[in-house]
Amino acid sequence: AKTWILKKYFEGFPKESNFELREVDLPEPKDGEVLVEALYISLDPYQRGFTERFIKEGDVQYGGQVAKVIQSKNKAFPVGCNVFVHSGWRTHTLSDGSDLTKIPSNWPKDLPLSLALGAIGMPGLTALYGLEEVLQIKPSETVLVNAAAGAVGAVVGQICKIKGCKVVGSAGSDAKVAYLKELGFDEAFNYKTVSSLEEALKAASPDGYDCYFENVAGPFFTAALSQMKKEGRIAVCGAIAVYNDTTPQTCPYPHKTMLVNHIKMEGFSVWKWKHKDEESLQRLLTWMKEGKLKAKEVVTVGFENTPAAFLRMLRGNDIGKHIVKV
Numbered sequence: 001a002k003t004w005i006l007k008k009y010f011e012g013f014p015k016e017s018n019f020e021l022r023e024v025d026l027p028e029p030k031d032g033e034v035l036v037e038a039l040y041i042s043l044d045p046y047q048r049g050f051t052e053r054f055i056k057e058g059d060v061q062y063g064g065q066v067a068k069v070i071q072s073k074n075k076a077f078p079v080g081c082n083v084f085v086h087s088g089w090r091t092h093t094l095s096d097g098s099d100l101t102k103i104p105s106n107w108p109k110d111l112p113l114s115l116a117l118g119a120i121g122m123p124g125l126t127a128l129y130g131l132e133e134v135l136q137i138k139p140s141e142t143v144l145v146n147a148a149a150g151a152v153g154a155v156v157g158q159i160c161k162i163k164g165c166k167v168v169g170s171a172g173s174d175a176k177v178a179y180l181k182e183l184g185f186d187e188a189f190n191y192k193t194v195s196s197l198e199e200a201l202k203a204a205s206p207d208g209y210d211c212y213f214e215n216v217a218g219p220f221f222t223a224a225l226s227q228m229k230k231e232g233r234i235a236v237c238g239a240i241a242v243y244n245d246t247t248p249q250t251c252p253y254p255h256k257t258m259l260v261n262h263i264k265m266e267g268f269s270v271w272k273w274k275h276k277d278e279e280s281l282q283r284l285l286t287w288m289k290e291g292k293l294k295a296k297e298v299v300t301v302g303f304e305n306t307p308a309a310f311l312r313m314l315r316g317n318d319i320g321k322h323i324v325k326v
């Protein structure tokens, strides 16, 4: 069995030398335990920030994976059963079952299991909960989302369309903007090439925005705040533009704009609605089967390439959810 451990905490943008590949003995399951083998490893921006908060140098790097049960002494998880487990970058995981989530039994045969790490997994749930629980979007409202071509943002836009909203997305390349149009976004623009963010936001929705699904932070936030409608709602899902900063950014004070326009802003984490996950995953799965939800993936092959794939994901130039096919 193999694991990638965090050798040294990140300083600024992570490097491959932050990680070290280790060979470990294949563990034997005892009564009540199972041994699972990784099929796909998930790479997500949150792993950058969580690493420092939740693991120590020398620990296995943080992250989720889809795995197959290869040995079982636990009737609830027979050999061959596919599961999601949050056990980090390792090829094999020993578990008593308490940290395993079964992939839905009605998972269509022609649907890649890797989607359980993307649109029909944590990023898809993040989009759904941010829109339904935090923003509580209503039909005909106008929703803004940034990092819109990412794993979360692309699902945000598609759910907005399912629910009868107008959705505007921003992304960092013309190819991403074309992809957003393909997905059905009403308006999309390349935030790197527009001369003014405020003007681009205004042109995309002259009446402003009821809701804003915030993934990025930085200057985009300041510009978007100025374009919110009165009583507008903001869901703070992420702040990817500042995750690698070594000194905290000074944020222009948003108070006056928030005060004058009665803006409500709420940060959230997908784990808060864990009790709804099973039912929510079924809804995402149904939308995918109906063709209402589409997803792209960026697949890196080989467990040994996991750190390189992680850095590539953090650079943010590709379109789709990053995964490693073990």
Ligand code: NDP
Pocket: 044, 045, 046, 122, 123, 126, 146, 147, 148, 149, 150, 151, 152, 153, 170, 171, 172, 173, 176, 215, 216, 236, 237, 238, 239, 240, 241, 242, 268, 269, 270, 271, 313, 314, 315, 316, 317, 318, 320, 321, 322
């Ligand atoms: P992806 O890796 O799929 O996409 C991230 C995109 O962010 C990039 O493709 C890039 O697109 C954009 N981006 C903007 N600024 C930067 C920057 N400075 N460096 C790198 N990329 C940048 O991410 P996800 O869709 O999985 O995640 C989106 C956000 O949601 C993240 O902030 C993440 O931390 C957060 N999140 C929060 C969760 C929660 O529970 N609150 C759960 C899951 C994710 P572009 O070219 O458009 O700039």
